[in-house]
Amino acid sequence: MTVDIAQATPTKEDLFKKAYTDIITEPFEEKYEDKWEEDAYWVAVGTFKVKSKEIGYEDPFEVLSKYGITSFEQIREKLKGGPPACFRSGWKSPVIGTAIDTVAVIAPLEHVNGPKYEGKERIVVLDFWATWCPPCVRAGPELSDLAEKYAGHVAIVGVNNESMFREKDYDLGKVKAFLEDNKEGFRYTVYVDSREGHARNSVYLKTGYKAIPCVIVVVDGVMTFVGPPQEAFKAALEEALVTIPVSGE
Structure with missing residues (x-):
């Protein structure tokens, strides 16, 4: 059975996840290491807390803890460190050029x-x-x-x-x-x-x-x-x- 996700009514948690993506993760995906914007990140955290309450979660970690996320500092460190090397421009696998049966x-x-x-x-x-x-x-x-x-x-x-x-x-x-x-x-x-x-x-x-x-x-x-x-x-x-x-x- 194929489910048309576009037609499904988003749940409360769906709305929360979208807010997290839109406010916290996507704006900082390309701002890691020397591009990091400290003040902008904490402003985004404040905005996300407000949005979380509007959706119905007084404590955003009620949801985030399900995914092993326990603090905004933890999120900050991950975003500031940037993605793994394999997701960065110009990456090539170490197995390129090797034989395989x-x-x-x-x-x-x-x-x-x-x-x-x-x-x-x-x-x-x-x-x-x-x-x-x-x-x-x-x-x-x-x-x-x-x-x-x-x-x-x-x-x-x-x-x-x-x-x-x-x-x-x-x-x-x-x-x-x-x-x-x-x-x-x-x-x-x-x-x-x-x-x-x-x-x-x-x-x-x-x-x-x-x-x-x-x-x-x-x-x-x-x-x-x-x-x-x-x-x-x-x-x-x-x-x-x-x-x-x-x-x-």
Whole structure:
């Protein structure tokens, strides 16, 4: 079942989270380290406290504590320190340029969707994702389009791991049900990682990228790109296609 979030009525906590994002986090995302604005931050904290009360929370940490946030000083330190290196402009994964056996990576995994991966394509895109990740779900249709457009030339292989960052039940049925409910968006090859996290541990964690979706472009057995499936990924794929053009081009 697909839920139209745009049509849903926001809850009290939804409004609180939006206020937190709009007032506290987004205005300071690009102002870390030497760009930090101390006075502006504390003004924003005051504004957020007022907004929190308007929404119905006298103590904003009634909600924030659920996420391990215990003080505005803690938030300040995180924002002032800036994002992890992998989210900063110009970052490149330490695994770029290293060899990878994609067949060996996929072999222990459970096939749940699309054609099985046999390792025939010279260009491979590994897509690490989870059903609970909204950006992963949004990326599905575009990756599906690419898989169909370059079928037989570029292999798009989804690697699902529900326990990518925290332990969750290993439930193949849940993933299969999700794919059935979202079959229009997920039309490409998908495997579910092993209970032990074979693909996560042997590949994803070594990339240094700390979010999903995470795509890895592999050209002739060498990793050439690691990051989100956005503009830089598209450029990396286009570069690979120039190197190894589709037959007939």
